[in-house]
Amino acid sequence: MATGTVGVGPTTAKRPYLHHVDLIRTTTFALVIFVHTLTSTTAEFSSMGTNGTALLFHATRNIFFALTGFVLMYQYLDRSDFRATGFWRRRIKLVIVPYLVWSVLYWIVTVMWADGRVGEIPTSLSELWERIAWGTAAYHLYFLLVMLQVYLLFPLLRKLIAATRGHHWLLLAGSVVVQVTVLSLICYWTPPAGFAELWGHLYATFLPYQLLIVLGALAADHRIAVGEWLRGRGELLGWLLLGTGLLAVGTYVHRVVFNDAPVNDPRSAFELTLLPFIVVAAVSLYAMGLHWAERHRDRTPITAKVVSYASNRSFPVFLVHVMVLFFLLRPTSDDGQKWLIAHIPQPFATLTVYLCTLAVSLLVVEVLRRLPGSLSLTGRPRLPFRPVI
Numbered sequence: 001m002a003t004g005t006v007g008v009g010p011t012t013a014k015r016p017y018l019h020h021v022d023l024i025r026t027t028t029f030a031l032v033i034f035v036h037t038l039t040s041t042t043a044e045f046s047s048m049g050t051n052g053t054a055l056l057f058h059a060t061r062n063i064f065f066a067l068t069g070f071v072l073m074y075q076y077l078d079r080s081d082f083r084a085t086g087f088w089r090r091r092i093k094l095v096i097v098p099y100l101v102w103s104v105l106y107w108i109v110t111v112m113w114a115d116g117r118v119g120e121i122p123t124s125l126s127e128l129w130e131r132i133a134w135g136t137a138a139y140h141l142y143f144l145l146v147m148l149q150v151y152l153l154f155p156l157l158r159k160l161i162a163a164t165r166g167h168h169w170l171l172l173a174g175s176v177v178v179q180v181t182v183l184s185l186i187c188y189w190t191p192p193a194g195f196a197e198l199w200g201h202l203y204a205t206f207l208p209y210q211l212l213i214v215l216g217a218l219a220a221d222h223r224i225a226v227g228e229w230l231r232g233r234g235e236l237l238g239w240l241l242l243g244t245g246l247l248a249v250g251t252y253v254h255r256v257v258f259n260d261a262p263v264n265d266p267r268s269a270f271e272l273t274l275l276p277f278i279v280v281a282a283v284s285l286y287a288m289g290l291h292w293a294e295r296h297r298d299r300t301p302i303t304a305k306v307v308s309y310a311s312n313r314s315f316p317v318f319l320v321h322v323m324v325l326f327f328l329l330r331p332t333s334d335d336g337q338k339w340l341i342a343h344i345p346q347p348f349a350t351l352t353v354y355l356c357t358l359a360v361s362l363l364v365v366e367v368l369r370r371l372p373g374s375l376s377l378t379g380r381p382r383l384p385f386r387p388v389i
Contacts, residue, residue: 018071044264061143069216094375186208244277251273316378329353365378
């Protein structure tokens with residue numbers, strides 16, 4: 001998914017299908033679901049191990065935004081028939097309608113019903129509106145709010161990439177400066193009282209992710225050169241991934257142990273010391289996808305079919321998986337613990353819940369994709385029912 005709803009496929013005008021995008025998309029969403037499972041099945045608010053691991057997995061949302069910039073720019077950069085209004089009309093509805101539908105569903109089920117407040121729903125619509133405005137009806141829905149902003153700004157980004165050809169290193173340098181400034185302000189600046197609410201929801205804007213969006217867009221314009229540079233550099237990327245990961249986790253541990261930082265600090269996702277790992281992880285995943293598509297895809301047809309299937313369903317699975325997790329973990333044992341966690345030893349409990357979440361989410365998506373209104377529920381067109389033979 002470039003947004004989960006945008007693909008690089010045969011319908012793209014005279015553009016070759018980029019199979020490595022499917023693997024990147026599938027891998028990214030599998031990791032997103034894993035980290036949500038990890039934090040839901042372990043001591044999220046007290047375990048340094050859980051939070052140190054989750055810290056690195058914050059790269060996934062940034063990778064997805066890089067992928068979005070890449071796919072959209074690949075599709076539209078050199079199209080003479082591109083019109084912003086037509087782009088917005090086609091694309092935004094594929095995100096905004098599912099966003100609104102699932103925001104309402106999550107609010108009713110995981111907030112109002114879970115807290116025994118169903119009777120208050122008619123008088124609590126202002127609460128729903130506030131959650132929709134900030135992407136907080138469920139903890140993953142802010143992601144769609146950011147995607148809507150990316151769509152709105154894409155025509156401007158497209159013009160910027162086209163206008164600065166020959167000077168893209170300067171554009172990238174400017175984006176790095178903006179990124180460092182924004183992250184520094186998030187982590188180290190205390191806003192005035194009147195600005196605090198907006199600043200506290202900065203994660204739901206495109207600003208903390210703009211570098212990865214620009215990086216993906218530039219990579220699309222220099223796709224051939226990027227691919228050639230990456231070939232044969234797997235070992236280098238591996239060492240960079242290890243080094244930047246150790247830097248990110250090491251500085252996190254230092255903040256907690258020596259600076260009395262909270263074990264579970266939302267600002268950790270925006271620490272400057274995590275940024276190198278995010279960039280290296282995005283580049284490494286792109287290199288992995290490219291290597292697979294060029295060297296192994298034709299020799300592994302079953303894997304290729306699985307990747308294509310998973311990629312096509314990644315966006316709706318993302319929409320529903322938190323609801324699936326909610327119901328899987330809702331049953332409790334006599335002492336109040338989550339039943340699955342109480343009866344299955346770790347790490348098998350987390351692995352079991354993860355696999356169950358994937359399986360049930362895919363099953364739910366297969367049903368939703370075949371219902372009237374599939375486009376509103378999944379951001380994907382309705383699939384026909386296959387005849388029973």
